Amino acid sequence: MAKKIYVGNxxxxxxxxxxxxxxxxxxxxxxxxxxxDRYTGRSRGFGFxxxxxxEAADAAISALDGQEFDSRALRVNEANKKPNRSxxxx
Numbered sequence: 001m002a003k004k005i006y007v008g009n010x011x012x013x014x015x016x017x018x019x020x021x022x023x024x025x026x027x028x029x030x031x032x033x034x035x036x037d038r039y040t041g042r043s044r045g046f047g048f049x050x051x052x053x054x055e056a057a058d059a060a061i062s063a064l065d066g067q068e069f070d071s072r073a074l075r076v077n078e079a080n081k082k083p084n085r086s087x088x089x090x
Contacts, residue, residue: 002030003057007064008046008075010034016047022069023049027056048079 007019020032034047051057057078065076 001054003051003054004079005049005051005057005061006046006075006077006079007049009072010043010045010047010074011070011072012043012045014043014070018070019047019049022064023051023060026051026060026063028052 005023010019014034016032016034019034020029023029023032028051030050030052032047032049035044036042037044049060051060061076061078064074067074
């Protein structure tokens with residue numbers, strides 16, 4: 001079963017390709033994305049990786065959390081589900 005991983009404290013110059021390569025050591029990657037500012041297009045310093053196998057994802061989380069990558073100590077953990085937003089604004 002697939003598992004989504006939060007990756008925080010990324011260097012602003014880190015690419016999605018680098019993120020994919022880092023996590024591919026632990027298993028098959030479904031997707032890797034870095035969140036960007038909608039106005040400037042600049043990285044916001046965090047992203048998400050979705051891995052095919054939950055055991056591989058757990059191995060990646062335990063191995064990479066706190067490890068230095070691209071001159072930054074990564075924060076890696078299981079992503080929280082996005083809450084449903086009932087937006088009543090007009």
